[in-house]
Each structure stands twice: as C-alpha cells, then as structure tokens.
Amino acid sequence: MSEADSQLLLARPIDVANIGVDLFADELEHQRVHVSRVDWRPPAEDTEDALGRLALQAADIARANDLALERIEDAKPLLVGVGVAGQLLPGMSERTLLHAGPPITWPDMSGPLRGAIIGAALYEGLATDPDDAERQARAGAFEFSPCHERGAVGPMAGVVSASMPMCIVENETHGNRAYCTFNEGLGKVLRYGANDAEVLDRLAWIRDVLARVFARALERLGSPIDLRSMTAQALQMGDEGHNRNRAGTSLLLRELLPVLLELDEPSSDVVAAARFIAGNDHFYLNLTMPAAKASADAAAGVERSSIVVAMARNGTEFGIRLSGTGGRWFTGPSGMIDGLYLPGYGPEDANRDIGDSTITETVGLGGFAMAASPAIVRFVGGRAEDALEATRAMYDISWGESRSYQIPALGFRGTPVGIDCREVVHTGLLPFVNTGIAHREPGVGQIGAGLVEPPMEAFVKGVRALAECV
Amino acid sequence: MHDRVIVRRGAYYDSVTLMLVSRNAGALEGAEAVAVGMATPLNLELIESQGFDLHGAGELGPNDLLLAVRARDDAAADGVVAAIDAELSARSAGSGGAVEERPPRSIVSAARRHPELSVAFLSVPGHHVAYEAARALDAGLHVFCFSDGVSLEDEAELKRRALELGVLFMGADCGTAIIDGVALGFANAVRRGPVGIVGASGTGIQEVTCLLDAAGVGISHAIGVGGRDLSAQVGGAMTRRGLELLGADAGTEAIVAISKPPDPEVADEIAVVAARAGKPVVLAFLGFGDPPATPPGVEYATTLEAAAARGAELLGHSLPDFEARLPRPPTRGCVRGLYSGGTLCKEAMSIVSGGVGRIASNIPLQPDWLLADIRQTTGHAFIDFGEDELTEGRPHPMIDNTLRIEHLLQDAADTQVTVILLDVVLGYGAHPDPAADLGPAVSEAVAARENLNVIVALCGTDGDPQGLERQRAALLEAGAAVTRSNAHAARMALQAAAVKEASGVRS
Incomplete structure (x- = not known):
C-alpha cells in the first residue's frame, strides 16, 4: 500500500x-x-474477429456513438396533428399495405399479420371478402412494406393502409417526422389480426369521428404536446412506456379534457371519443411509439456508430437496424414470449413476437425502464427488486443514460439508452423486451403479456456488418 | 367436474399478479381450469366462455376478486382454492429484502458502477483481448494485459491509443508489475525504495527486484510493458512512457530497464530517452550482442544479475555473496534447464552456453539451436515451460509443476545428464508451496543418480507468502543446491558439469 x-x-x-x-x-x-x-463470458459465437476489428476503431466508434446518442437525447418529439397515411407517407399507393417489423412476404406471414392484411384490404374496399383478399395477397396484388421504411411504426401487426388516419409526431430539434395509427383498444382489433365487421366498423369510426375530434382538440390546444415530457412524467407515475400506458393515457386525457369540452363538434362525438380514450389504457402507446421513432430516426445514419436505431418484429422475424449500417435489416427468428396469460389461454395459443413497439426499448423505455413500473414487475420475477435489476442489467449494453426518462427507485437515474450492438454480442446480454402476446389465430386478440428475448443472431449479423464497413 | 366460483369483494390485486396466480394454481394436481381475476367485463366474458356459471355470484364490479376453479373432485378444488389464498396472502405481504447486485458483465459496466476504478487486469483468452483492452482504454483505465495471443499489430495500436489517452498499456503477455506498492500478476513482496524498473519481461522484473531486495535496496515502482515492447513494430512505446514516468517520480533515484534482445534501432532510441530521465539508468538488454556507445548517465548490462548489481551500487549497496554448495562433486555431462520464467531461462542459457556452446531450446539463443520436440532432448537443452505453446490449455508452470516434474524425472533417468537447473519463483500469483511439489521429485531424481546435481534458482523475498526460508530449507532437504541468483545458479551448473566458465560472450 x-x-x-x-x-x-x-x-x-x-x-x-x-x-x-x-x-x-x-x-x-x-x-x-x-x-x-x-x-x-465469451462473446456470441464467432464474433471475436468482428469485435477485434471494431476494437481497433474504438475511438472513432465512440465518437460516432456519442453523436448518435446525443441525437436521440436531443430529439424533441411533439404531437403536432393528425393526417391521412396516403398523403403523409412516401410512396403510399392505394394498394400499399405497411406492416410491422422487417420486410416479409405473404407466405412467411403469421396468422395475426395475415388477418390484419386481410382486414386492411377489406377496410380499403380492395377486396370483396376475406377469401378474395387472401387470394389477391397470394397473387401479389398488394405492395407490402415495413412501416419503418416509410417513417411509421405500428403496434403488433402494425398494418397501415392509405386511408387510415395517422398521428403526426414531429421532432422539433432535427425536423424529422414519424407517424402511427390510433390505438384501437383490446380484444378483437385489427392489430391482432381480427377483421370482422365489428373491427371494420371501429376503424371507420376512428377515421370518421375519433381522428376528427382528436385533430380539432389538438388544434385548439394551441401548442403541440411535448411527448418526451409527458412520457417522462408517466414514468414517474408507474408506466414503463411499452406494456403499461395507463399513466400516459391519463395525462393525455387530462391535457385534452378542457379543449374537448370547448370543441364545436357534436357532443355525442366528443363524448364517444373521450370515452374511447378513457377506456383504453394503451391509447398512449400509439403516441409513445412514433415519439420514439422520431427520436431514433434522428440517430440513424451516423457512420461507424454501433447504436441500434430500430428493433421490430413482423411475427416471423425480429429485425434490427444500426445507425452505422444504413437501412439494412439484420434479422433472426422472432421469439416465443415467456409470459402470463389471460384466463383460458396458454403458450400453445401464442404467436411469435410481433410489432414495432420495441422502438420503445430502442430509446430507453419499455423493458429498459422496467424499474419505473412496479405494477408490472410480476413479468420479471415478481419482486420490485427484480424490476430494478432488469433495468440495471440494461446499463451494461447501453451507451448512455437518458436525461429525461428517470427512475425514482434508482435515485432518479436516467434509464439506459442507446443499445450498443457490440456490447450485446460481447456480454451475451440481450435487450429486455416487454410485450403483449397475440393469439396465433387471426382475430382472437391479446391473450397475455410477458418478456421476450430477441434473437442473438440479429445482433451478431449487425456486428459483423459494421466490422465490414468501418 | 367440480366448479367453484368464489367472490372476494373489494380485494384488489393487479392483473399480472392474478395471471401468475392462475397459472400456478392451474398447474396443481387435480386442477382442470383455474381463472383468478378482477371482475372486469373482459374477465367475466373470458371466465364464462370457459364454461363457469356466474349467475349465483351476484352483482360484480371491477373491484371484486373472482376465483373460478374447476377440479377433478371436491378435495382437489379445496386444495386449489387454499393454494390461491396462500399465494395471494404471501404476495400482499411483500417480498422484502434487497437483491444483491449482479456483478458487472463488462469492464465498461464495472467502471460506471465504481468510478474509482483505475486499472483493468485482463487474463481472458488471447483472441478476446483486443476488444476488452480497447474498451478498457475507452473507459480511461490503465490496462494490465496478462493474456498473450495478441497480434503485434493490435499491440502497437492499443499502445498508441493508450498514449493518446494518457494511460499505460502493460502487455500483452505482461506477467509482472509493482505500482505504488501493489503487486500485479506474478510479483514479489519487495521492500519499497529508490529503484524504479521498466521491464519487458515478467520474470526479469521479479529476478531484479528480488536481487535488489536481497541487497537491501527497495523498489519505487516496476512497470511491466510486455515482452515485445522493444520490437520494431511496437517501437518501445511503453518503455519510453515508463522511463518518463519514473524520471518524473520523486521517489525514484535510479532506473533499471529490462528487455530480451531489443530491435537495435529501438534500443538506440530508448538510450536517448533514458538519457533524458535525469537520473542514472541501467539498460539490461539480455543477450544484446554489441551494446552501442551509451549517452552519459546510461549504461548497459547483459545479465539480470549484473543489472541488479549495478542498480544496488548506484545506491551505495552491493549484492550479497551467494553461497551455495554443490551437494555432489562435479561430473562431466550434459546440462538440462527446466524453467518457468522465459527471461530466467535465457539468462541461464547465455551463461551456460558460454562454457558449453550449443544449447537446444524451445526459445533458442540462435535460430538453428531450436529444439523441435521437447520430448526428444539430447545434449545440453533448456526448456521454457512458460512459452505460449506449452501453456495453451494448461496452467502456467509457476502455478502448476506437473509438466516440469515429468521432465525432471525423465532427465534424471538420462545418464548423459549430470546437471539439472530449475527456477522456483515465489511471490503473489505463484504456487502456494512449490517446494512441496518439486521437493519429492528432486529427492527421487537425486536418489536415482549418484552423479546428478540439481540446482535451484530461488527467486523470492522474505515477505513472499510462500516463505523464502521455508522453501529454501525444503529444497535443500530434498537434495538440491539452492541459490537466490539465477546467474549464480547457471555458473554453478557449469561448475557441476565440469566445464570452465567462459569469460567471453557466447558465439
């Protein structure tokens, strides 16, 4: 000494x-x-060479990652209004149907995604009945494309068609926008692949009534809603921003309530809209997601950066994109969810992991903010301490800590943010993802929720690709 | 079928807890269907769709807890309900107690959790090192890289980066350092004092620090730099940095720099840097052919012993006379060296070779003296058991003597062999009681051959955990000659093989 x-x-x-x-x-x-x-522990199989190669560029990668993280953190996603998919999203033809996750073709689609595609075709009047829609889908009559590649995100099946109303989120700092549909609620809904009359009627009502009332209310507010700030508050009220959205939905409704009352719209429409939002805990998820997308997109395209800027599943494959590798997707099989089920359902009924909602984990919410949400700690082992540990583990694979999303139980430490693909492969720690479980048959809906492991394969491919281009 | 529908009014539980309870209860012996949920419209619909009759339940609201149980028989249903109640009451009582924090999975994570962190000590397999080291440097840490298997290119790059970040990269294949009195890796409990060391050789540092300790001279710091630091590719990056640090260190009065034969150009540059240290520097470049002219204040030594002697002298001390008696009269024959320390092996070879000429070895003094197969030794032969190839998949010979003991007994059975030379290195990280391992093998060897001398170079200090005196006594007892200087042991080997020590340098 x-x-x-x-x-x-x-x-x-x-x-x-x-x-x-x-x-x-x-x-x-x-x-x-x-x-x-x-x-x-040794890193994921056969990645030493790629990691070694990246090690020699560590200084440049560190600078690139600092920049990418700064962009995620500086992004200021604002809810600016409502529009129509066909007018807002690039290249939306009448026959374009967007879906969650990485690219996929009809033969590889799982039940819920097929169901939602059929539903959207019916909703758009492109098909006379489900059989017709399926026939056309098989024949290649629709253009399928990931939401992510058109500036949008969609929960579960995430199907978006030209006439659907979309919430518009603008990142004030960097000027980019992201879009998402309105959340339809639980049960029989399009995003779980349901496509009967009840579902189509609700979609029409959302288009004709909810979207209009919501848009008027936003206009009347005068200034756009700061979603980062609202989500930060929701985190301190027990949401984690992916599986629990009760606080966020409440905060949103609280903000909208006075202007809803002032609206010059038929009161029956306003009441129906307010009741719909109040009755749907996940309403706010469809705002958290585009806010996350607008932030993560700002961090895309930083040369050499190993930060993950998208994680998304199409029900068959799980895909990621890295900031430093452009628009490429790196995929592996979508996982089965280790979860808890609603009465009457079990693992044999579950579909593989599906949805763009993992964009929340990409920006430090969801599984990364587990410690903020004691109400749902049962998913990670049951004790409040397990939730703290889940979030703590994610610091090991994240480049930084969020300035705005803080966790009271961790002394207001920021949530881990900016997944470093290298560190996922290096430590073998996969991102924690909280998610809902869809029934494998189209149209049954959500049957549970739980944790899912992304496939290591996707991160391994990402690291190898990055090593090739640095 | 036995259905039970139970309502607990005003008992609220969150839905996730209830799903978990339902799942556990559903798995019980005799349970056929179990649904425990708050009586929300959705849950009521789901429970009814499972065939439960809720008509008798009365008016139900979302604050009422509903237990619906279908079981094989009444007894089973009772059991399931009791299990649900037990689980619910356990849950509402809370779990309490803190979870012990999971250990960090990466260096970066460790550094985040513990901002005082200053050094990363790496001993993971070589092909993983480049990434770990780079991340440690990123985190602003000095790196002690015990691992070998790092490419020269990677090493050069990592050191360049370390200099840029103002930290040390000690390695790769760095065995020893002593910094601020802390022994890192294989190092001895030497006293603190005025001599600073920079060494591209772990056992070289150990030998010099132990000899100085024996001379009553302490060590300020010993900075390990890895065996290839003075190669042309690495260019002596960390040796220069070490010389600068020790030059600026108020506690250091003289410096000894140690390396296996350096690249000649790098050696010249190091001499220039050494001259700027502002204090006397001894450059111990082992087996370095013709030392060039030195700038003032810098001198060369070609053995570890000579370097230690010169270091001691600079502080007004001198090495003790190493007294050791050969247990048996000299007999003309072959010398075998079984070493755990590469630099000690080289030092001994260069002395022994001065008398006997060619020595076969896996780390030969001359390329054509290479010992192709260590199981096939003839003539004079030295093996460095710490060489990368011989440590792959097995512990280092400073920790595990198994392989050396095999060879010791094999050489003892070879009648052309009359001298066996061993190093025994004590200190932190080394075998807790090497004499207990090697002693019986030495006894067996000398018992088998009347004209065999076994000579041990014992590298250690009084403060070492193994106990220098205890180790010495046990090895003497076993029948070996024991000396604290490796060079002295090599000279004794020549004497024991009845060969006159050469005054000149090896050819």
Whole structure:
C-alpha cells in the first residue's frame, strides 16, 4: 500500500477490475486492493474477429456513438396533428399495405399479420371478402412494406393502409417526422389480426369521428404536446412506456379534457371519443411509439456508430437496424414470449413476437425502464427488486443514460439508452423486451403479456456488418 | 367436474399478479381450469366462455376478486382454492429484502458502477483481448494485459491509443508489475525504495527486484510493458512512457530497464530517452550482442544479475555473496534447464552456453539451436515451460509443476545428464508451496543418480507468502543446491558439469 498518496505514480490509487482468472483478483484482495470482479463470458459465437476489428476503431466508434446518442437525447418529439397515411407517407399507393417489423412476404406471414392484411384490404374496399383478399395477397396484388421504411411504426401487426388516419409526431430539434395509427383498444382489433365487421366498423369510426375530434382538440390546444415530457412524467407515475400506458393515457386525457369540452363538434362525438380514450389504457402507446421513432430516426445514419436505431418484429422475424449500417435489416427468428396469460389461454395459443413497439426499448423505455413500473414487475420475477435489476442489467449494453426518462427507485437515474450492438454480442446480454402476446389465430386478440428475448443472431449479423464497413 | 366460483369483494390485486396466480394454481394436481381475476367485463366474458356459471355470484364490479376453479373432485378444488389464498396472502405481504447486485458483465459496466476504478487486469483468452483492452482504454483505465495471443499489430495500436489517452498499456503477455506498492500478476513482496524498473519481461522484473531486495535496496515502482515492447513494430512505446514516468517520480533515484534482445534501432532510441530521465539508468538488454556507445548517465548490462548489481551500487549497496554448495562433486555431462520464467531461462542459457556452446531450446539463443520436440532432448537443452505453446490449455508452470516434474524425472533417468537447473519463483500469483511439489521429485531424481546435481534458482523475498526460508530449507532437504541468483545458479551448473566458465560472450 502506498504511504504517500500525493506521490502516486498513476495519479489515482490502484483500483482494479479483474477480467479473467480469479486467482489474480484474490491476490490483489490479499493486498487489500479494491477489486471489481467482472462476470466475463465469451462473446456470441464467432464474433471475436468482428469485435477485434471494431476494437481497433474504438475511438472513432465512440465518437460516432456519442453523436448518435446525443441525437436521440436531443430529439424533441411533439404531437403536432393528425393526417391521412396516403398523403403523409412516401410512396403510399392505394394498394400499399405497411406492416410491422422487417420486410416479409405473404407466405412467411403469421396468422395475426395475415388477418390484419386481410382486414386492411377489406377496410380499403380492395377486396370483396376475406377469401378474395387472401387470394389477391397470394397473387401479389398488394405492395407490402415495413412501416419503418416509410417513417411509421405500428403496434403488433402494425398494418397501415392509405386511408387510415395517422398521428403526426414531429421532432422539433432535427425536423424529422414519424407517424402511427390510433390505438384501437383490446380484444378483437385489427392489430391482432381480427377483421370482422365489428373491427371494420371501429376503424371507420376512428377515421370518421375519433381522428376528427382528436385533430380539432389538438388544434385548439394551441401548442403541440411535448411527448418526451409527458412520457417522462408517466414514468414517474408507474408506466414503463411499452406494456403499461395507463399513466400516459391519463395525462393525455387530462391535457385534452378542457379543449374537448370547448370543441364545436357534436357532443355525442366528443363524448364517444373521450370515452374511447378513457377506456383504453394503451391509447398512449400509439403516441409513445412514433415519439420514439422520431427520436431514433434522428440517430440513424451516423457512420461507424454501433447504436441500434430500430428493433421490430413482423411475427416471423425480429429485425434490427444500426445507425452505422444504413437501412439494412439484420434479422433472426422472432421469439416465443415467456409470459402470463389471460384466463383460458396458454403458450400453445401464442404467436411469435410481433410489432414495432420495441422502438420503445430502442430509446430507453419499455423493458429498459422496467424499474419505473412496479405494477408490472410480476413479468420479471415478481419482486420490485427484480424490476430494478432488469433495468440495471440494461446499463451494461447501453451507451448512455437518458436525461429525461428517470427512475425514482434508482435515485432518479436516467434509464439506459442507446443499445450498443457490440456490447450485446460481447456480454451475451440481450435487450429486455416487454410485450403483449397475440393469439396465433387471426382475430382472437391479446391473450397475455410477458418478456421476450430477441434473437442473438440479429445482433451478431449487425456486428459483423459494421466490422465490414468501418 | 367440480366448479367453484368464489367472490372476494373489494380485494384488489393487479392483473399480472392474478395471471401468475392462475397459472400456478392451474398447474396443481387435480386442477382442470383455474381463472383468478378482477371482475372486469373482459374477465367475466373470458371466465364464462370457459364454461363457469356466474349467475349465483351476484352483482360484480371491477373491484371484486373472482376465483373460478374447476377440479377433478371436491378435495382437489379445496386444495386449489387454499393454494390461491396462500399465494395471494404471501404476495400482499411483500417480498422484502434487497437483491444483491449482479456483478458487472463488462469492464465498461464495472467502471460506471465504481468510478474509482483505475486499472483493468485482463487474463481472458488471447483472441478476446483486443476488444476488452480497447474498451478498457475507452473507459480511461490503465490496462494490465496478462493474456498473450495478441497480434503485434493490435499491440502497437492499443499502445498508441493508450498514449493518446494518457494511460499505460502493460502487455500483452505482461506477467509482472509493482505500482505504488501493489503487486500485479506474478510479483514479489519487495521492500519499497529508490529503484524504479521498466521491464519487458515478467520474470526479469521479479529476478531484479528480488536481487535488489536481497541487497537491501527497495523498489519505487516496476512497470511491466510486455515482452515485445522493444520490437520494431511496437517501437518501445511503453518503455519510453515508463522511463518518463519514473524520471518524473520523486521517489525514484535510479532506473533499471529490462528487455530480451531489443530491435537495435529501438534500443538506440530508448538510450536517448533514458538519457533524458535525469537520473542514472541501467539498460539490461539480455543477450544484446554489441551494446552501442551509451549517452552519459546510461549504461548497459547483459545479465539480470549484473543489472541488479549495478542498480544496488548506484545506491551505495552491493549484492550479497551467494553461497551455495554443490551437494555432489562435479561430473562431466550434459546440462538440462527446466524453467518457468522465459527471461530466467535465457539468462541461464547465455551463461551456460558460454562454457558449453550449443544449447537446444524451445526459445533458442540462435535460430538453428531450436529444439523441435521437447520430448526428444539430447545434449545440453533448456526448456521454457512458460512459452505460449506449452501453456495453451494448461496452467502456467509457476502455478502448476506437473509438466516440469515429468521432465525432471525423465532427465534424471538420462545418464548423459549430470546437471539439472530449475527456477522456483515465489511471490503473489505463484504456487502456494512449490517446494512441496518439486521437493519429492528432486529427492527421487537425486536418489536415482549418484552423479546428478540439481540446482535451484530461488527467486523470492522474505515477505513472499510462500516463505523464502521455508522453501529454501525444503529444497535443500530434498537434495538440491539452492541459490537466490539465477546467474549464480547457471555458473554453478557449469561448475557441476565440469566445464570452465567462459569469460567471453557466447558465439
């Protein structure tokens, strides 16, 4: 031990992180040196070369990641209004049907996605009945494209067609926009693949009544709603921003209530709209998602950056995009959700993981903010401590910590944000994803919720691709 | 079928808890269908769709808890209801207690959690090192890289980056450092004092620090830089940095820099940097052919012992006379060296070779003296058991003597061999009691051959955990000659093989 700390050779006292053989840590502890023992494991299969190559570029990657993270953090997503998909999204023809997740073709689509595609075709009047819609889909009569590639995101099946109303979120800082449909509620809904008359009627009502009332209310507010700030508040009220949206929905309704009352619209429409929002805990999810998308998109395209800017599932595959690898998707099989089920359902009924809602985890919400949401800790083991640990684990694979999304139980520490693809592969720690479980048959709806593991394969592919282009 | 529908009014539980309780109860012996939920319209619909009759339940609202249980028989249904109640009451009582924090999974994570962190000690397999080291440097940490298997290109790049960030990269394949009195890796409990060391050799540092300790001279710091620091590619990056640090260190009065044969151009540059240290520097470049002229204040030494002697002298001390008696009269024959320390092996070879000429080895003094197969030794032969190839998949010979003992007994059975030379390195990280391992093997070897001398170079200090005196006594007891200087042990080997020590340098 040093006797005179003022004359330390390296300016700081020796304080060691031991990575590898325990013997060396033991010997240091015998000398009363503080040792942090790193629980090191070999990285995902056959990635040493790619990681080694990236290691030599570590300084450049660090700068790129700082920039990408800064963009996510600086993004100021505002809810600015409502529009129509066909006018807002690039390249939307009448026969374009967007879907959640990475690209997929009809033969590979799972039940809920097929059901939603059929429903959207009926909704647009492109088909006379479900059989006709399916026939046309098989024959290639529709253009399928990921929401993500058109500036949109969609929960579960995430199907968007030309005449659907979309909430418009604008990132004031960087000027980019993101879009999302209105949340339809639970039960028999299009996003779970339901497509009967009840579903189509509701979609029509959303288009004709809800979208109009909502748009008028936003106009009347005078200034757009700051979604980052609202989500930050929701986090302190027990939401995590993906599976629990009760606080966010309440805050939104609280903001809208006075202007709703002032609207010069038929009161029956206003009441129906207010009742619809109040009766749907997940209404706010469809605003959190485009807010997250608008923030993550701002971080895309930073050369050399290993930060994940999109995670999305189409019910068959799970895909990610990295900031430094352009628009490429890196995919692996979509996981089965380890979850809890509504009465009467079990794992045998579940579809593979589906939806763009993992955009929330991409910006430090959802599973990354688990510690904020004691109400749903049962998903991660049941104890409040398990929720804290779930969030803590995510710091190990994240580049930074959120300035705005804070967790009271962690001393208001910011949530982990900016998933570093290298560190996922390196530590073997996969992002925690909270999600709903869709029934494998179209139209049954949500049958539970739980945690799902993204496929390591997607991150391995991402790291290899990044290593090739640095 | 036995259906039970129970209502608990005003008992609120969150839906996730209830789904979990339902799942657990549904898995119980005799349970056929279990639904526990708040009586929301959605839940009521779902429960009714499972065939439960809710008509008798009366008026139900979302604040009422509903238990619907279908079981094989009444007893089973009672059991399921009791289990649900037990689980619900346990849950509302809360779990309490903190969860112990999971250990960090990466260096970066460790650094975030513990901002005082200053050094990353790496001993993961070599092909993983580049990434770990780069991330440690990113986190602003000095790196002690015990791992080998790092490419020269990676090492050069990592060191360049370390200099840019103002930290040390000690390695790769760095065995030893002593910084601010803390021993990192394989190092001895030497006293603190005025001599600073920069070393591209772990056992070289251990030998010099232990010899200085024996001379009563302490160490300020010993900075390990990895065996290839003075190669042309790495260019002595960390040796220069080490010389600068020690030059500026108020506690350091003289410096010894140690390396296996350096690249000649790099050696010249190091001499220039050494001259700027502002204090005397001894450059111990082992087996370095013709030392060039030195700038003032800088001198060369070609053995570890000579470097230690010169270091001691600069502080007004001198090495003790190493006294060791050969247990048996000299017999003309072959010398075998079984080493755990590469630099010690080289030092001994360069001395022994001065008398006997060619020595076969896996780390040969001359390329054509390469020992192709360590199982096939003839003539004079030295093996460095710490060489990368021999440590792959097994512990280092400073920790595990198994392989050395095999060879010791094999050499003892070879009648052309009359001298066996071993190093025994004590200190942190080394075997807790090497004499207990090697002693019996030495006894067996000397018992088998009347004209065999076993000589041990014992590298250690009184403060080492293994106990220098205890180790010495046990090895003497076993029948070996024991000396604290490796060079002295090599000279004894020549004497024991009845070969006159050469005064000149090896050819």
